[in-house]
Amino acid sequence: MSVQELLDKTLPGLGYELVDYELAPNGNMRIFIDKEGGVSIDDCVNVSNHLTRLFLAEEVNYNRLEVSSPGLDRPLKKEADFERFVGQLVKVKVRLPIDGQKKFLGKIIAFENQKLTLSFDQKEVIIEFSNIDKARLEPEF
Incomplete structure (x- = not known):
């Protein structure tokens, strides 16, 4: 089973959504999670502990695991986002x-x-999902 499949299968059962993950060439794995109401440090610790045990059992190879929230400028990747x-x-x-x-x-x-x-500069544009390369929330203060 791929890392993507493991995360897609495991995180919803823990009450989290997989926003994104990346595996750097040096073996560091970053996993970005979210849930309604936001993610706390305790959430990151709990998910990290669970995934450490899961990855050991599934023989997923990585050097260091980081679990965090996606931040205020969260990437939008799926249609549901x-x-x-x-x-x-x-x-x-x-x-x-x-x-x-x-x-x-x-x-x-x-x-x-x-x-x-999308509404911008008093205009509207329609963008096909397949044409979106990258999208992120823009924090408003």
Whole structure:
């Protein structure tokens, strides 16, 4: 079973969502988790302890494990992320330009039928989910 499959199978049972994970060339593994209401240090410790035992049993090879929250500028990767954060300010980078533009900063108006509607500079743009290269929440203070 791949690391992705292990995390997708394990984290929801613990009450967490897998936001992202990365395995660096030096063997360090970073796992970003979230849950309604946010993630505390205790949440990170509990998940880290659980995954350490799981990875040992499943013979997952890594040097160091880090578990953390995704932060205020959380990446949006799945369709459900865009649906969850309707009304929030986001930065979006697209693969193919839309009207000559590849980077957008605006509020999510809607996400339906694999299309993101974004409001920016008193305009709206519709972005196909398949054209989104990167997207992150933009913290508002």
